Amino acid sequence: MNADTGKVLAIEGELTMATAAQWIERGRAVARAEDLVVDLSGVTAADSSALALLFDWIRIARVSGHRVRQAGMPAGMRSLAALYGVDELLPAEA
Numbered sequence: 142m143n144a145d146t147g148k149v150l151a152i153e154g155e156l157t158m159a160t161a162a163q164w165i166e167r168g169r170a171v172a173r174a175e176d177l178v179v180d181l182s183g184v185t186a187a188d189s190s191a192l193a194l195l196f197d198w199i200r201i202a203r204v205s206g207h208r209v210r211q212a213g214m215p216a217g218m219r220s221l222a223a224l225y226g227v228d229e230l231l232p233a234e235a
Contacts, residue, residue: 146210147176153183156191156218164194172202172209182213192222195231208232 148171152164171177177198184191195211202209210232214222222228 147171147178147208149178149180151180151183153185155186156181156184156194157186157188158190161190161194165197168194168198168209169201172198172207173205174207176207177202177209179209179211180213181211181215181218184213184215184218187215187218187221189221189225191218192225192227192231196227199232 150164150168150171154160156164168177168179179195179198181187195209199209212233214231214233219228222231
Protein backbone atom coordinates (compact mmCIF):
# COMPACT_ATOMS: atom_id res chain seq x y z
CA MET A 142 0.00 0.00 0.00
CA ASN A 143 1.16 3.45 -0.83
CA ALA A 144 0.99 5.66 2.27
CA ASP A 145 0.59 8.73 0.03
CA THR A 146 -2.88 7.62 -1.05
CA GLY A 147 -4.59 8.21 2.28
CA LYS A 148 -4.94 7.16 5.87
CA VAL A 149 -4.93 3.38 6.29
CA LEU A 150 -7.69 1.72 8.30
CA ALA A 151 -6.72 -1.92 8.85
CA ILE A 152 -9.64 -4.22 9.63
CA GLU A 153 -8.91 -7.51 11.36
CA GLY A 154 -11.12 -10.47 12.18
CA GLU A 155 -14.71 -10.90 11.07
CA LEU A 156 -16.47 -8.15 9.14
CA THR A 157 -20.05 -9.28 9.37
CA MET A 158 -23.42 -7.97 10.45
CA ALA A 159 -22.37 -8.66 14.04
CA THR A 160 -19.17 -6.59 13.83
CA ALA A 161 -19.70 -3.94 11.12
CA ALA A 162 -21.24 -1.44 13.54
CA GLN A 163 -17.97 -1.14 15.46
CA TRP A 164 -16.22 0.05 12.28
CA ILE A 165 -18.76 2.37 10.69
CA GLU A 166 -17.98 5.61 12.54
CA ARG A 167 -14.20 5.10 12.38
CA GLY A 168 -14.32 4.87 8.60
CA ARG A 169 -16.81 7.70 8.26
CA ALA A 170 -14.62 10.03 10.33
CA VAL A 171 -11.61 9.40 8.11
CA ALA A 172 -13.62 9.54 4.87
CA ARG A 173 -14.96 12.97 5.87
CA ALA A 174 -11.48 14.30 6.69
CA GLU A 175 -9.12 12.74 4.12
CA ASP A 176 -8.59 9.95 1.60
CA LEU A 177 -8.99 6.49 3.09
CA VAL A 178 -7.33 3.17 2.28
CA VAL A 179 -9.19 0.22 3.80
CA ASP A 180 -6.79 -2.67 4.42
CA LEU A 181 -8.90 -5.82 4.35
CA SER A 182 -6.02 -8.30 4.41
CA GLY A 183 -6.75 -9.19 8.05
CA VAL A 184 -10.44 -9.96 7.49
CA THR A 185 -11.14 -13.62 8.30
CA ALA A 186 -14.86 -13.72 7.37
CA ALA A 187 -17.19 -11.27 5.64
CA ASP A 188 -20.81 -11.01 4.57
CA SER A 189 -22.84 -8.47 2.61
CA SER A 190 -22.59 -5.96 5.46
CA ALA A 191 -18.85 -5.66 4.70
CA LEU A 192 -19.68 -4.49 1.19
CA ALA A 193 -22.37 -2.14 2.50
CA LEU A 194 -19.81 -0.65 4.88
CA LEU A 195 -17.36 0.05 2.06
CA PHE A 196 -20.07 1.66 -0.06
CA ASP A 197 -21.12 3.83 2.88
CA TRP A 198 -17.56 5.09 3.26
CA ILE A 199 -17.24 5.67 -0.49
CA ARG A 200 -20.44 7.76 -0.44
CA ILE A 201 -19.30 9.81 2.57
CA ALA A 202 -15.87 10.38 1.00
CA ARG A 203 -17.31 11.43 -2.33
CA VAL A 204 -19.59 14.00 -0.68
CA SER A 205 -16.58 15.29 1.31
CA GLY A 206 -14.30 15.51 -1.73
CA HIS A 207 -12.17 12.50 -0.80
CA ARG A 208 -11.60 8.97 -2.05
CA VAL A 209 -11.76 5.49 -0.59
CA ARG A 210 -9.61 2.65 -1.87
CA GLN A 211 -9.47 -0.91 -0.63
CA ALA A 212 -6.52 -3.27 -0.49
CA GLY A 213 -6.10 -6.91 0.39
CA MET A 214 -9.71 -7.93 -0.13
CA PRO A 215 -10.07 -11.62 0.80
CA ALA A 216 -11.16 -14.05 -1.92
CA GLY A 217 -14.53 -14.71 -0.26
CA MET A 218 -15.34 -11.03 -0.15
CA ARG A 219 -14.26 -10.60 -3.80
CA SER A 220 -16.54 -13.50 -4.74
CA LEU A 221 -19.44 -11.90 -2.89
CA ALA A 222 -18.85 -8.56 -4.66
CA ALA A 223 -18.75 -10.37 -8.02
CA LEU A 224 -21.94 -12.28 -7.19
CA TYR A 225 -23.74 -8.98 -6.49
CA GLY A 226 -22.18 -7.39 -9.59
CA VAL A 227 -20.47 -4.62 -7.63
CA ASP A 228 -16.84 -5.73 -7.82
CA GLU A 229 -15.95 -3.06 -10.40
CA LEU A 230 -17.42 -0.35 -8.16
CA LEU A 231 -14.89 -1.02 -5.38
CA PRO A 232 -11.71 0.92 -6.16
CA ALA A 233 -8.58 -1.07 -5.39
CA GLU A 234 -5.25 0.30 -4.26
CA ALA A 235 -2.75 0.24 -7.12
